[in-house]
Amino acid sequence: MLEIKDLHVKVEDKDILKGINLTVHPGELHAIMGRNGSGKSTLANVIAGQESYEITSGDILYNGTSIISESPEERALAGIFMSFQYPVIIPGVNNTYFLKAALNAIRKHQGKTELDAVEFLKLIRKKLAVVEMDEKYLHRAVNDGFSGGEKKKNEILQMLTLEPALAILDETDSGLDIDALKIVAAGVNNYRRDDRAIVIITHYQRILKYLEADYVHVLINGKIAKSGGENLAEQLEEKGYSWLDN
Amino acid sequence: MKTQNKTIEKVTSQDYQYGFVTDIEQDTIPPGLNEDVIRLISNKKNEPDWLTNWRLKAYNNWLKMNEPDWAKVDYPKIDYQSISYYSAPKDKSDGPKSLDEVDPELVKTYEKLGIPLEEQKMLAGVAVDAVFDSVSVATTFKEDLGKAGVIFSSFSEAVQDYPDLVKKYLGSVVPYTDNYFAALNSAVFSDGSFVYIPKGVRCPMELSTYFRINAMNTGQFERTLIIADEGSHVSYLEGCTAPMRDENQLHAAVVELVAHKDAEIKYSTVQNWYPGNPETGKGGVYNFVTKRGICEGSNSKISWTQVETGSAITWKYPSCILKGDDSVGEFYSVAVANNFQQADTGTKMIHSGKNTRSTIISKGISAGKGQNTYRGQVKIMKNAENARNYSQCDSILIGDQCSAHTFPYIDVRNPSAQMEHEASTSTIGEDQLFYCNQRGISTEDAVSLIVNGFCKEVFRELPMEFAVEAQKLMEVTLEGSVG
Numbered sequence: 001m002l003e004i005k006d007l008h009v010k011v012e013d014k015d016i017l018k019g020i021n022l023t024v025h026p027g028e029l030h031a032i033m034g035r036n037g038s039g040k041s042t043l044a045n046v047i048a049g050q051e052s053y054e055i056t057s058g059d060i061l062y063n064g065t066s067i068i069s070e071s072p073e074e075r076a077l078a079g080i081f082m083s084f085q086y087p088v089i090i091p092g093v094n095n096t097y098f099l100k101a102a103l104n105a106i107r108k109h110q111g112k113t114e115l116d117a118v119e120f121l122k123l124i125r126k127k128l129a130v131v132e133m134d135e136k137y138l139h140r141a142v143n144d145g146f147s148g149g150e151k152k153k154n155e156i157l158q159m160l161t162l163e164p165a166l167a168i169l170d171e172t173d174s175g176l177d178i179d180a181l182k183i184v185a186a187g188v189n190n191y192r193r194d195d196r197a198i199v200i201i202t203h204y205q206r207i208l209k210y211l212e213a214d215y216v217h218v219l220i221n222g223k224i225a226k227s228g229g230e231n232l233a234e235q236l237e238e239k240g241y242s243w244l245d246n
Numbered sequence: 247m248k249t250q251n252k253t254i255e256k257v258t259s260q261d262y263q264y265g266f267v268t269d270i271e272q273d274t275i276p277p278g279l280n281e282d283v284i285r286l287i288s289n290k291k292n293e294p295d296w297l298t299n300w301r302l303k304a305y306n307n308w309l310k311m312n313e314p315d316w317a318k319v320d321y322p323k324i325d326y327q328s329i330s331y332y333s334a335p336k337d338k339s340d341g342p343k344s345l346d347e348v349d350p351e352l353v354k355t356y357e358k359l360g361i362p363l364e365e366q367k368m369l370a371g372v373a374v375d376a377v378f379d380s381v382s383v384a385t386t387f388k389e390d391l392g393k394a395g396v397i398f399s400s401f402s403e404a405v406q407d408y409p410d411l412v413k414k415y416l417g418s419v420v421p422y423t424d425n426y427f428a429a430l431n432s433a434v435f436s437d438g439s440f441v442y443i444p445k446g447v448r449c450p451m452e453l454s455t456y457f458r459i460n461a462m463n464t465g466q467f468e469r470t471l472i473i474a475d476e477g478s479h480v481s482y483l484e485g486c487t488a489p490m491r492d493e494n495q496l497h498a499a500v501v502e503l504v505a506h507k508d509a510e511i512k513y514s515t516v517q518n519w520y521p522g523n524p525e526t527g528k529g530g531v532y533n534f535v536t537k538r539g540i541c542e543g544s545n546s547k548i549s550w551t552q553v554e555t556g557s558a559i560t561w562k563y564p565s566c567i568l569k570g571d572d573s574v575g576e577f578y579s580v581a582v583a584n585n586f587q588q589a590d591t592g593t594k595m596i597h598s599g600k601n602t603r604s605t606i607i608s609k610g611i612s613a614g615k616g617q618n619t620y621r622g623q624v625k626i627m628k629n630a631e632n633a634r635n636y637s638q639c640d641s642i643l644i645g646d647q648c649s650a651h652t653f654p655y656i657d658v659r660n661p662s663a664q665m666e667h668e669a670s671t672s673t674i675g676e677d678q679l680f681y682c683n684q685r686g687i688s689t690e691d692a693v694s695l696i697v698n699g700f701c702k703e704v705f706r707e708l709p710m711e712f713a714v715e716a717q718k719l720m721e722v723t724l725e726g727s728v729g
Contacts, residue, residue: 050680072680072684073683076685082684087681
């Protein structure tokens with residue numbers, strides 16, 4: 001589904017990613033771990049198409065086609081979703097309105113009929129229940145006045161509603177208390193299906209207790225230093241990242 | 247990032263969609279201004295002597311005044327002698343009695359603007375007093391209004407039919423000595439609307455006037471007077487678009503509102519005059535308007551709502567004099583300055599009655615090379631016990647070549663006053679656009695989503711049909727302003 005080939009990325013003349021290779025198949029959950037500044041978030045943003053990053057060499061294939069010249073919108077419509085590390089506030093824009101606009105843009109792209117307000121409300125109520133969010137969130141402006149945990153749950157709500165094929169979760173677990181963490185993990189498990197793939201970017205092993213990762217990769221200084229199964233995360237927790245230095 | 251800047255360019259470089267000139271013969275006075283011209287205008291309208299003299303006094307006063315230069319707008323000097331001060335569609339003498347008699351060219355023009363009178367007649371009870379250049383050519387729903395006792399007519403007709411009312415109220419809120427442009431208007435005003443709502447009457451429909459500038463070198467000097475007698479209620483809508491042309495057009499309107507005891511006037515404007523060439527700023531309407539209302543009686547209310555998307559220059563401060571005790575003044579504004587547009591707009595709230603309250607919500611949107619200024623004054627007079635004001639002035643910037651300025655003046659002379667002022671400036675962030683894009687929402691839709699969210703508090707004050715129009719207008723105005 002996702003194939004990253006020898007990807008090199010620069011931000012403001014600084015090399016951040018220095019040759020990333022990663023292949024993700026449908027049904028898989030990959031965890032990418034690493035210290036601050038190792039390039040984890042850059043990788044997520046580059047896959048989503050953030051334009052302040054410059055790809056100097058390498059390629060990103062999605063379902064066999066290169067997407068590096070596609071706009072963020074085209075990638076989103078094709079089924080790539082990113083849960084933001086810092087979800088953005090849009091004052092005055094009602095959460096329901098925003099999410100309905102997004103869903104209908106995607107449905108339209110897929111040649112499906114757009115949902116009207118009643119159908120959408122029916123759908124969104126089910127999704128709200130999964131992440132244990134109150135209906136009152138629907139009437140608030142997008143992420144405006146949301147706590148850190150509420151913002152992250154809102155991202156998961158969006159993922160569950162938009163039903164992308166590939167979800168990139170950028171530090172969705174950071175800043176969450178244990179209850180919120182469990183809810184977010186439940187949301188991710190609810191989303192997970194054989195035809196969908198997940199790449200989760202995280203500092204800590206703790207969310208992986210609630211998810212079944214097929215692969216764990218450790219990113220050090222812009223490269224994948226080591227890949228393994230779930231036990232790699234446990235080893236990291238024990239020994240720290242310095243274990244893999246040099 | 248590059249792509250987004252391109253979108254900004256694309257949106258801000260949107261052409262004016264309503265640029266066209268209707269080919270109708272005009273009966274126009276040659277350019278120039280002197281006492282004879284004023285007498286001629288007055289004579290053409292068959293006005294009583296008192297009004298001719300009032301115009302002349304205004305003219306002589308205007309001659310002694312200087313054009314104001316304190317606003318943050320920049321434009322070449324206006325040559326007032328090169329302007330023609332009167333023009334009327336030629337077939338006026340026959341006087342169309344129904345829409346069928348209206349020049350088909352004119353009807354077509356309205357249709358291009360999406361305001362077909364035919365349809366409006368059938369639609370949700372909106373009476374239209376359409377001002378085409380200077381003379382009203384079609385008035386509808388007059389009968390229904392007549393049954394309720396409401397007077398809604400062109401200003402010229404009111405002068406003939408209700409001279410006492412006109413004489414009593416004309417210049418009572420905006421005297422001809424008020425300012426340079428109001429004095430000019432008082433001297434040469436051509437036509438406009440007159441509304442009188444009798445005691446205790448709730449006007450059975452929204453009243454609306456569509457203005458349109460359509461004659462080469464013809465200044466537009468509209469005069470509107472609305473009087474709401476005790477316990478009455480009226481909602482008045484004003485909307486304008488203008489054809490594209492290459493010469494600047496001066497517009498200096500005066501609107502006066504009088505609300506008596508327990509009366510309420512709601513005045514809504516959507517203004518979309520030609521803003522000038524998007525690449526050079528050339529052309530475009532100069533809009534110097536004086537709008538003021540007085541809450542004369544206790545417990546009265548005046549509410550101004552404006553959506554200003556057009557004009558090369560906007561100089562406009564719809565104001566309220568809160569004279570009656572417990573009276574309420576409101577000002578809700580969205581002003582857009584795109585490309586080379588300059589907007590200097592705001593309000594004045596003068597509290598002189600006890601327990602008077604005012605609310606100011608101003609939303610400024612700057613894009614392209616636009617300059618947007620909020621200028622407002624809140625004045626609490628000595629005797630205005632327990633006056634309250636809440637002001638909120640927000641600005642949003644699209645792109646990096648535009649600017650926003652806020653000048654709130656506050657003058658409090660009574661210690662019991664409660665004042666609140668909030669202000670913010672934000673940009674449409676790349677991060678907001680990326681967030682929307684990442685959810686599958688196109689950049690254009692995202693801009694419109696964000697801007698409409700920003701303007702929400704103002705749009706919800708508009709009557710339903712106007713709110714929809716305003717949102718659409720905002721989309722068209724900002725189309726392509728972000729990449």
